[in-house]
Every structure is written in structure tokens, then in C-alpha cells.
Amino acid sequence: MKTFTIDPSKPFSIKDIKHITESGAALALSDVAKKNITACRDYLDKKMKSQKEPVYGINTGFGSLCNVIIPDTEIEQLQANLVMSHACGMGDEAPLEIVRLMLLLKIQALSYGKSAVQLQTVERLVDLYNHHIYPIVYQQGSLGASGDLAPLAHLCLPLLGLGEVNYRGNRYETAEVFKQLGLSPIALKSKEGLALLNGTQFMSAYGVWCLLKSDRLNKLADTIGAISLDAFDGRIDPFKDNIHLIRPHKGQLQTARYFRALLEGSAILAQTKVQVQDPYSFRCIPQVHGATKDTTAYVNSVFETEVNAVTDNPTVFPEDDEIISGGNFHGQPLALALDFLAIAISELGNISERRTYQLISGIRSLPAFLVAKPGLNSGFMIPQYTAASIASQNKQLCSPASADSIVSSNGQEDHVSMGANAATKCYKVIENVERILSIELLNAAQALEFRRPLKSSAKIEKLIADLRKTIPFIEEDKIMYRELEATLQFVKQLNIDTL
Secondary structure (H helix, E strand, C coil): CCEEEECCCCCCCHHHHHHHHHHCCEEEECHHHHHHHHHHHHHHHHHHHHCCCCCCCCCECCHHHCCCECCHHHHHHHHHHHHHHHCCCEEEECCHHHHHHHHHHHHHHHCCCCCCCCHHHHHHHHHHHHCCEEECCEEECCCCECECHHHHHHHHHHHHCCCEEEECCEEEEHHHHHHHHCCCCCCCCCCHHHHHHCCCHHHHHHHHHHHHHHHHHHHHHHHHHHHHHHHCCCCCHHHCHHHHHCCCCHHHHHHHHHHHHHHCCCHHHHCCCCCCCCCHHHHCHHHHHHHHHHHHHHHHHHHHHHCCCCCCCCEEEHHHCEEECCCCCCCHHHHHHHHHHHHHHHHHHHHHHHHHHHHCECCCCCCECCCCCECCECCCHHHHHHHHHHHHHHHHHCCCHHHCCCCEHHHCECCCCCHHHHHHHHHHHHHHHHHHHHHHHHHHHHHHHCCCCCCCCHHHHHHHHHHHCCCCCCCCCCCCHHHHHHHHHHHHHCCHHHC
8 A cells, every 4th residue: 555654844735635535545654743743742741840820721621711720630531521522513424535634634734743742642543544434523513713623523532432433334433443453542631632623624624625626627617618619609719819818817818728729620610600709608718717717726725725734722832932822723714715716616607507508599500408399398408497406506505604703602712714614515516516517518418419410629529429328319308317417427437637
């Protein structure tokens, strides 16, 4: 098995995370990470022997209970109590790929040696990752302010031998799996529970997943949009370089150039056009798709900063002999970015649904609803309804979570980011856009057949030929949900990087 070494001196990118997760690599802590973690823990142990003043979260209660002093004899129980009491998430379970990312990002954050955890605590998180032991984490419960308290409590319950986990596709009590693998629970020391629960790894994991999917959706939207443009007998003029060089947004230029490359050699595109111009959903693709690309790039920069950051509290600085209670756990940078990403990706779905509508409208020499004998046959009438329904749901999901806040912990935590809600909403928007694009592809492929004997470009014809291996041209009405699902699965498995 390949091994990826967590080294805090070598920041990793979103692409690195993709490589780690897709390769199935095991994790290992570098010598630098081990040294950092051990040195910080040793510093705190020595510091607390001489420390007379209370230090938040180490010998005090939490939140509004920060002024309650905890006796030395109860400090370890305090940490266990914290993890157990905060494990109160509800709702649907977080997908396993999200939980896996949470473990990876938590290990990375602790490797900097600013959290005063034991080395064995981090090594047990590595064990969970490497043995594919995924804690059951619930989607609801985080305000995205004191970090993702409830989700991270569920993530870390197994360290105590508590809670439930998914192991080899089945749900077990942690103790049962630990017994099977010969693993022992960790006895948390001072500060550790707080270090584990404070942090942004729930929001960050969703954000990383959303960014990886967004990169793919940007390419899919361009590819499927190009098929629709040819099927609609659209014009290439709005994709020429000179018009974009005088408004040189990077994503806009990139989109236009990709369309020209993908459509090169199309006989349909080369034929004389009757229409002077196309509707906005075709003519403005470079501007709309391009803006989404630029937004994705911005959000990527935010999350690459975050995944290489320390986000718990208090933060320990052995080199400065300081323990600082601050707010690095606050999810506002992520909440805003996730809301922005959701809006941007949603727009790919909005404009896609409009192209689908144009294709079935009975114009440009295409039959109404893309089927023979419309009236007797409804053809592709209702798939457009489905796309419209999903696009509308996305508009509702794009109401910004980051604009909201609610007071918690008796007023001590009086402004929160709601970044966790932004994260789970963005996840749903991205899944929805993939469905909308698959509906457009099904319609565009159908419409393209009415342009025969003219052909599109070689690349597009190859894609359509692959699609036709499982989804035939539709001659007359049939049960359509099966065609929609088959197209969605085709889209999910499509190797977009080869186009």
C-alpha cells in the first residue's frame, strides 16, 4: 500500500488531497510532525505545574462556563466529558467520503504542534483512517463558530472507545471493532478534548469535496453545453477570442477556447446559419460558465489556506511561552466561500436548464419535444420539468447561510458563521447540478440526431457513440426515469479529462 506522509512543513493542495484519497494511500506522521506534537504536549505539562492563573479549556469549563475552575484531579475527566456531551448531532449521516476527509484534515491540523495533544492521540486518528474505520458523524449540530463541535465530537468519540463506526460497510459499536483489531481507547489528558472538538474540519471536508466536484462540473457543463450548441445549430461567433480579449476574465477566455477546441471540425457548426444570433443561454456561455470557473478558483484559494491551518482553541505556542485563547475556529471565511461556491455552481444548472428548454421548443428545425408525432408522444416534455424543479430547488438552497447568526452558550458565543449549513447546502447544490447537466445531455444527444446526416466534431461524436451504447435514440414515448438515471450514471463515469 502506498503511504502519504503528513509533514506540516510541506503544505498540501486540494489536488494533493484528491491524489491521497483516490490512490487509497495510508497515512503516516513525519518525524517533523511527531517532534512538533510531542514538544507542544511536553511544554503544556510543564507549564501547568507552575501555572497559577486559570487557562481556558485546560483547567476551566467551556463556553459560558469558562470561569468555572476545575480541580487538577478532574482535568482528565473534564476532557472525556466534553467529547461525550458534545456528541449530539442529528439528521442524516455525513457521507463516508466526507468523514474520511475529516480524519485526514484533523490529523493535518494537529501535526503543527500547536494543540498540545498526545502523540498517541494523533496516531490513533491515523489508525482510524488507515483501517477504514469511519466514525458515524451527523450532518446537523454545528454552528460553525466554536469549530464544528458536534460533528467533531462524533468523529472523536471512537478515540475513547465510544460511539459507532462504519467498518467494512457495516455499522458497529467502536469497542467491538477495537477488540477485533487490537486497538485500545485513549485516556485524554488536559486540553485534548477541546483540541479535538474545536476546529473547522467538518466544513473543510465538505468544502474540499465540493471543490473537487466543482472542477469536474465546470468541465462537464462546457462539454454538454457544446453538444447543445451544435444540436441547436448555434453560432460559434460568441466564442471567438477577440471578443473575450477585450473583457479578459480568465474563466471567460478559458471557456470560449475550450468550446472552439471541442467543436473543431463540426460540419453542423460550419454550415451557413439562418439566425443572426442565439439566445443568451447559448450566446453568453463564456460569460456565465467563466464566472463560475473564476469563483471556483477563489474558493479553492480559501480552502487551501484552511486545510493547512491550525483552527482549535486555545492555541499553544511553546516557542513564545504563550497559550492564547482566540478565534481561529470561527468558520466565517469558509461560510462565505461555500455560499459563493453554491451560487456559482447553481448557475451552471440554471443556464443548463434554459438550454434544455430551447432544445425542446420546436424551433431551429427541431421537432417539438424532440420526438416524432408530438401530441401522441410527449417526448422530452417532462424531463425539462424535472430539470426546472431541481434548478428551482437550488435557488432556494442558495439563500446564504453566512448571513445568519444565532446566540449560543449563554451569550458567550454571540456570533456564529453557520458554515456547516453552508457546507451541507453546497453539497446538495452540486449533486443537483450534476442531475440537471445529465438531463441536458440526454436532450442534446436526442436533438443532435435530427441534424443527420451532418455530424458534429469527432470528439463529440465519440462521446455520443459511447452514450448510445446504453441509451438509445428515443423513437416514441417510454418510461423516462430509467433513461434519466442511466444518463446520470454515464455522466458520473465519464472520463472528462480525455476530451
